[in-house]
Amino acid sequence: MVSPTLTLPPFALPLAVGLAGALLAVALGGRNKAWWGAAILLVATAVAARLVGHSALGATLGAASELAALALVAASGTRDAPAATRTFALALVPAIVAVGAGLTLIRLGHLRPAAPWDTIAVGLLMLGFALKLALVPLYFWLPVVARAVPAVSLVLIVGVVDTGVLADLAELAQVAPWILADHLAPWTVLAAASLLGGVALAIAETDLKTILVFTGVADAGLILLGLLTVDPVSQTGASLGLVGKALADTALFGAVACGEAALGRPLSIATTRGLAGRLPVASAVFMVGAGALVGLPPSLGFSAHWRLFRTAEVVGGPVMVTLVFVAVAALLLVMVRALHRVWLGPAETETPAPPAPVAARVVLIVTALAIVASGLVPRIFEVPTEMPSHALALVEGTAP
Amino acid sequence: MDPVTLPVLALLAGAGLQLVLAPWLSPLAKGRLAALAAALAFAAALALLPATMHGDVLTATLTPVWDADTAVTFRVDGLAALFTLMGTAAGTAILIFSIRYMADEPQGLTRFYTIMLVFVAGLLVLGSAADLLIAYVAWEVIGLCSYTLVGFWYRQKAAVDGARKVLVITHLAGYGFLVAIVLLQLRTGTLDWADPKLAAGFTTGVAALMIVSAMAKSVMFPLHTWIPEAMNAPTPVSALLHSACYVKAGVYLIARMYSIGPWTPELGGPLAIVASVTILVGVIFALKQTDLKRLLAFHTVSQLGYIVGGLAIGTAWGIAAGLFYTLSHALFKGTLFMVAGSVQHATGTRDLTRLGGLSSVMPWTTKIWIVAAAAIAGVPLTNGFVAKWLLFGAALDKGWLFLLAAGWIGSILTAFSFLKATVNVFYGAMPVELARAQARHELHEASPSMLIGMGLMAAGCVVFGLAPQLMMDAIVAPAVAGLGFTPDVATSWGGIATGRGAIGLTVGATLVAAALAMGWIVWRLADAPTRATVAVFTGGEPLPAGDRPGAVDFAGMAEDAFHPVYGVDPDPLWLGIWSRAGRVATGTRNAFAPLLERRPALLILLATLAVAATLALG
Structure with a gap:
């Protein structure tokens, strides 16, 4: 993650989300030893990657965390898990190789190689990050994985691993801004396609987990937009968006995990109705998470979104602002539809179901409070307004 | 503790205490705590008035740093004081009303009172925010409060459908406000409402974005369709939403835009046309309704048309009219909703076809209703009359006869609509079901706390109708001055204008009064028909079976008369x-x-x- 101004250490976010995911898994039960092994490895390597920071070791640990996510999918024990693992591997392995090669060519961003190697490096990085983040059009693995794994796994895959990948990209944007700034058009197209495409895919979907992962793609597109300029306001918007996304994902997938546990089946906007009567806490937390994802105040999502609207004006003028407005408006409609179909309103049956376990409710409440509290003090997540000197030198062309 | 922040802090402290003390408080105690917090906030707001009356601008910082370089700073000028007073006054009365009204609610009371207090606090922050970004946060916070309160009974489809519509329409339009803020910040580098630099970036496009947001919040046609669907909320929510804390947010934004710079040359006319259409569409749809709360909701649409029309005029007179109307509407519409709630509380229904004859059971409620109904219809000696009087004068002064005509026709139809509602709820024969309930002693007058809540607001309708100068001099004129205008209109006893334009209006009114008097004399001198044998004037329509024209008859007449208008529904377009x-x-x-x-x-x-x-x- 981009360095915050105050004292929140970079590893705090993956650690917090990882703990939330683990506690939810304990509370809701049903996970096997292999799953726990993969989950612990995933969180530990992600935390270590952030502790080490932007370095070869950090990148390696990040890749290890991504591979642990692959193991987590394999260990899910569902009927679709093997096929999902294969599809995920088909995306992840080339992505890790591409990013690794790209980073090697540019020496982690500290060197700009001569043409055409600089362009090749950018191409590798673009392809790798797009695959890792399931940006449109390279999202093929995401719906398959979302349907195959329980929601609690998605807390870790999306909340920890995806956030880590975005943080890697944000760090790279600070260390080597030319990667984005000198190739603005393709990155902008990628961001815009993910923003609009993610929402469109979510609109066309009925499985709640898949809807949520697609909205995450749209959110990643918005965050990517914030990284495209060297403007500190935009960088801060991206940084806040990243933290806000992790918290929102934890709340949303956590609530869905409680719903899945209560009903014993995946939640669908086509068939699931009125869960709020059975699971009022999960319902309220889903509402908070949805608000954060959409950027409603008082959440960290708002602090990110107003900056990213500003970035849109800077990057693409009224056209880009309109595009972002359309995407965010559609995102709101998607989330409201999910909230009102699945959670609010009369229940599908009057059959009583057990409430969510106390521990799960506590985790969800703490997550919701974190979303609101972080929105009330967004400064602790803001990035420094000055760029590192070597990055400035690269931008200004004065680097040796 | 700075007195400027005290109203907001009192409300937030009340909300916090609701959460902390919830396990130990009875339903009545929760209500009393909330009402006490609101009353303290109102008292603190009143204490700010002497300074703002003298044109002082009070500032205080709540938190030094919030986001970016933005501090949460309050700047209380005349306009902020007006909204602060309105929010806390209406909030106090409605929360007093809620104590007994909500006491039997089986669950969710802590949630209800906490969000109600935050709702009022949100309006106060919006009105007092020195910074555009904080104003936007408050704008959305009251939106979220409204969403959760309208969906209070979240297991009922109608309630959550209404809540969804509130959120979707107002939030999507609210992005206009956010984009306008972003554009202003990019162009001028500031987000301070009072910074003169802001005017340089305040283009027609930026103003238009803000107006679209305000239109959705303030139920201007065609963005008004959320409000009748929000009627499945608890009545105190409807009262607060309609009177002070939600629809008035858009009014605030339109008024506050004058702080930045003049925007009316290009946009005032179109906005006034929208307001005129809204006046007529709202009241025509109200005529058709047989659900008492839906009827009141459509009247909110219509009344907001008057308010926005006044503000769109863009003169000191027009703004004074709009702001006077804003306060007046808070009083009479809050009262009307609380009466509707009392009726529902007593009878279990708000369906006009199932109501009647309640004046014998609920005499005080009836009196309170009549005062508020008279005020909304613009009967002299009520605040509603003064508000309309000022508005018509301002429209004439500007030469906008279309606004005057819409307001005039709207007033007639409003009177007609409230005649229907009054007769159907309180007079005539009691329907069989109600008569049986009365025989079982199940019907009852509203409780004392409910009567106090609605009675206080109804009293305001009369006080500010008899002595509107109290409101004009202390609250409205400083607000107009705070927006950079020289208040050149004043009112005296009964609403007689004593400032600019007084002669024209007074002569005109005298002529109308003289014409009416002469007509009455001629009618009496001629062979006037004997008194009607039925209690209700039917306008020449044949009476239905029974002794009075019922709500359905009125609705039928309205449908016949305004049939094409009822086809105007923008919802299919959005869907x-x-x-x-x-x-x-x-x-x-x-x-x-x-x-x-x-x-x-x-x-x-x-x-x-x-x-x-x-x-x-x-």
């Missing part, structure tokens, strides 16, 4: 856009799925080639 977007998204996904989701290796290969080609081409 059509959404369902078309859904079809396009599904179709596109289905079309591309074979490549994008089922042939990953080919996709990666193609993507690699595309990236390579793009980068190679530079």
Whole structure:
């Protein structure tokens, strides 16, 4: 993650989300030893990657965390898990190789190689990050994985691993801004396609987990937009968006995990109705998470979104602002539809179901409070307004 | 503790205490605590008045740093004081009313009172925020409060459907406000309402974005359709939403825009036309309703048309009229909703076809209703009359006869609509079901705390109708001055204008009064018919079976008379856009799925080639 101004250490976010995911898994039960092994490895390597920071070791640990996510999918024990693992591997392995090669060519961003190697490096990085983040059009693995794994796994895959990948990209944007700034058009197209495409895919979907992962793609597109300029306001918007996304994902997938546990089946906007009567806490937390994802105040999502609207004006003028407005408006409609179909309103049956376990409710409440509290003090997540000197030198062309 | 922040802090402290003390408080105690917090906030707001009356601008910082370089700073000028007073006064009365009204609610009372207090606090922050970004946060916070309160009974489909509509329409339009803020910040580098630099970036486009947001919040046609659907909320929520804390947010934004710079030359006229249409559409739809709360909701649409019309005029007179109307509307509409709630509380229904004859059971409630109904209809000696008087004068002064005509026709139809509602609820014979309930002693007058809540607001309608100068001099004129205008209109006893334009209006009114008096004399001198044998004037329509024309008869008449207007429903347009977007998204996904989701290796290969080609081409 981009360095915050105050004292929140970079590893705090993956650690917090990882703990939330683990506690939810304990509370809701049903996970096997292999799953726990993969989950612990995933969180530990992600935390270590952030502790080490932007370095070869950090990148390696990040890749290890991504591979642990692959193991987590394999260990899910569902009927679709093997096929999902294969599809995920088909995306992840080339992505890790591409990013690794790209980073090697540019020496982690500290060197700009001569043409055409600089362009090749950018191409590798673009392809790798797009695959890792399931940006449109390279999202093929995401719906398959979302349907195959329980929601609690998605807390870790999306909340920890995806956030880590975005943080890697944000760090790279600070260390080597030319990667984005000198190739603005393709990155902008990628961001815009993910923003609009993610929402469109979510609109066309009925499985709640898949809807949520697609909205995450749209959110990643918005965050990517914030990284495209060297403007500190935009960088801060991206940084806040990243933290806000992790918290929102934890709340949303956590609530869905409680719903899945209560009903014993995946939640669908086509068939699931009125869960709020059975699971009022999960319902309220889903509402908070949805608000954060959409950027409603008082959440960290708002602090990110107003900056990213500003970035849109800077990057693409009224056209880009309109595009972002359309995407965010559609995102709101998607989330409201999910909230009102699945959670609010009369229940599908009057059959009583057990409430969510106390521990799960506590985790969800703490997550919701974190979303609101972080929105009330967004400064602790803001990035420094000055760029590192070597990055400035690269931008200004004065680097040796 | 700074007195400027005290009203907000009192409300937030009340909300906090609700949460902390919830396990130990009875339902009545929760209500009393909330009402006490609101009353303290009102007292603190009153204490600010002497300074703002003298034109002082009070500032205080709540938190030194919030986001970016933004501090949460309050700047209380005349306009902020007006909204602070309105929010806390209406909030106090409605929360007093709620104590007994909500006491039997089986669950969710802590949630209810906490959000109600935050709702009022949100309006106060919006009105007092020195910074545009904080104002936007408050704007959205009251939106979220409204959403959760309208959906209070979240297991009922009608309630959550209404809540969804509130959120979707007002939030989507609210992005206009956010984009306007972003554009202003980019162009001027400031977000301070009072910074003169802001005017340089305040283009017509920026103003238009803000107006669109305000239109949705303030139920201007065609963005008004959320409000009748929000009627399935608890009555105190409806009262607060309609009187002070939600629909008035848009009014505030339109008024506050004058702080930045003049925007009316290009946009005032179109906005006044929208307001005129809204006046008529609202009241015509109200005529048709047989649900008492829906009827009141459509009257809110119509009344907001008057208010926004006044503000759109863009003169000191027009703004004074709009702001006077804002306060007056808070008083009479809050009262009307609370009476509707009392009726529902007593009878279990708000269906006009199932009501009647309640004046014998609820005499005080009836009196309070009549005062508020008279005020909304613009009967002299009520605040509603003064508000309309001022508005008509301002429209005449500007030469906007269309606004005057819409307001005039709207007033007549409003009176007609409230005649129907009054007769159907309180007079005539009691329907059989109610008569049986009365025989079982199940019908009852509203409780003392409910009567106090609505009685206080009804008293305000009379006080400010008899002595509008109290409101004009202490609250409205400083607000007008705070927006950079010289208040040149004053009122005296009964609403007689004593400032600019007084002669024209007074002569005109005298002529109308003289004409009416002469007509009455001629009618009496001629062979006037004997008194009607039924209690209700029917306007020449044949009476139905029974002794009075019922709500259905009125609704039928309205439908016959205004049939084409009832076809004006913008909702199918919004729903059509959404369902078309859904079809396009599904179709596109289905079309591309074979490549994008089922042939990953080919996709990666193609993507690699595309990236390579793009980068190679530079």
